[in-house]
Amino acid sequence: MSPSRIAYWLLPLMILSFILASTAANGDHRLSVSYYDKTCPSAQSIVQSAMASRVAADQAMAPAVLRLFFHDCFVNSEKDAKPNDSLRGFDLIDEIKSHLEHSCPATVSCADILALASRDAVALLGGPTWNVQLGRKDSRGANKYAAEEKDLPSPTANLTELMAKFAEFGLDATDLVALSGAHTVGSARCHHYRKRVYGYDGQGSADIDPSFAEVRRQTCQAGDDARAPFDEQTPMRFDNAYYRDLVARRGLLTSDQELYGCGGPLDHLVERYSEDGEAFARDFAKAMVNMGKIPPPPGMPVEVRRTCSKVNY
Secondary structure, eight states: OOOOOOOOBIIIIIBTOOOOOOOOTTOOSOOBTTTTTTTOTTHHHHHHHHHHHHHHHOTTHHHHHHHHHHHOOGGGTOTTSGGGTTOOOHHHHHHHHHHHHHHSTTTSOHHHHHHHHHHHHHHHTTOOOOOOOBOOOEESSOOHHIIIIITOOOTTOOHHHHHHHHHHTTOOHHHHHHHHGGGGSOEEEHHHHHHHHHOTTSSOOTTSOHHHHHHHHHHHTTOTTOEEESOSSOTTSOSSHHHHHHHTTOOSSHHHHTTSSTTOTTHHHHHHHHHOHHHHHHHHHHHHHHHHTOOOOTTOOEEOOSBTTBOOO
16 A cells, blocks of 8 residues: 555554555655545545444454554555464455545555545544545555564564654654554454463563453463453443553553553553543544654655555556
């Protein structure tokens, strides 16, 4: 869709992995909320309608699409990269693209479709909404290396690694903590949290609530593919419960819990969001806009794809 730039295991794996949609590589125009007003005025309503219909049938599709935005691997052909092997929602993005090609051929990029669909996914689960800056283009090449190595920190990443990765792409500590809140919905496989709940010595991490660790160990007895929700209380409501879990040492991934504990530099942000859901919603919306502005690598060849899963020729 757009050039792969940053990944983060954040929604059903989302903190720490987003390869996201970006702007045109030649920098000859700016992103704009009104980008399609003349060329495809129905673009946003088409995306919104498709999202509402699919999420009504399957709520899990909302976090899946949001996670896709953080990965943005669809049109960069990283679908087969190991970190992306459980991503869902590709068919929904293709479905939306098909509707848009019928109404406005060769006009709306897959990157912009994903950006809009992600905004709608959050809103459909009770979260905030925001004006999406549009005008991204789709990359003409894949970046499987970035998906598997360079831009995909592990779910076991520490705080220093997380902050460095975000800073590399011009995102600050507030962006990091706010965007991590996308883990208030969705789930992760045991493979990604096994070391946290068992620990390297089999006793669990020191920064984890013992009762929570025991529950998740029971989940893992079903195997590495066994899923657990990031937020046990409201797994399909986009709220601030994720931060309350962190304060209680009940973060699912190591990279989740790294945001809070032992007087760390981000503790005040986590505590603020745990107490003030509206503050989280505002900062999350701002951070999503910031993330959407990350530019592609200089000279990256781009296009508007007719089919999101492959280049035009």
